[in-house]
Amino acid sequence: MLKRKTNPDFLNGIPELLLLRLLSSRPMYGYELVQAIRLVTGGKLEFGEGCIYPLLHRLEADGLLASRRETVGGRARFVYRMTSKGRSQLAERIDTWERVTSAVRLVLHGGPHAQLE
Numbered sequence: 001m002l003k004r005k006t007n008p009d010f011l012n013g014i015p016e017l018l019l020l021r022l023l024s025s026r027p028m029y030g031y032e033l034v035q036a037i038r039l040v041t042g043g044k045l046e047f048g049e050g051c052i053y054p055l056l057h058r059l060e061a062d063g064l065l066a067s068r069r070e071t072v073g074g075r076a077r078f079v080y081r082m083t084s085k086g087r088s089q090l091a092e093r094i095d096t097w098e099r100v101t102s103a104v105r106l107v108l109h110g111g112p113h114a115q116l117e
Contacts, residue, residue: 013093014045015037015047015051015052015055016059017090017093017094017097018037018045018047019033019052019056019059020059020064020082020086020089020090020093021090022037022040023065023080023082023086024086024087024090027080027081028079029077029080030052030056030078031049033052033080034046034047034049034052037052056078056080059080064082064085064086064089065080065081065082065083065086066081066083067079067080068081
């Protein structure tokens with residue numbers, strides 16, 4: 001059976017951007033974030049827990065997120081929330097993303113200086 005590859009190789013940095021954006025609206029736990037990415041992107045992007053949890057830990061170590069332990073239904077969960085440093089970083093990453101995607105769009109679809117032929 002062929003394993004379906006869900007995301008292109010060039011998505012480095014995108015999971016972090018999505019996590020920060022989702023957590024800017026409300027605190028969430030890891031599996032909830034996995035599901036939210038799938039839901040919000042209409043299934044076009046899927047990152048498993050093996051990708052998301054290490055990123056959450058790194059973002060927390062970098063001071064962009066904070067977590068607290070909660071018990072829900074007898075199970076412990078770590079709920080992550082954005083810090084003020086995380087909010088600043090999100091704004092910078094969104095600005096960078098907008099500039100990069102705009103530049104790539106010009107190359108792919110042409111722009112005022114395009115000479116592709």
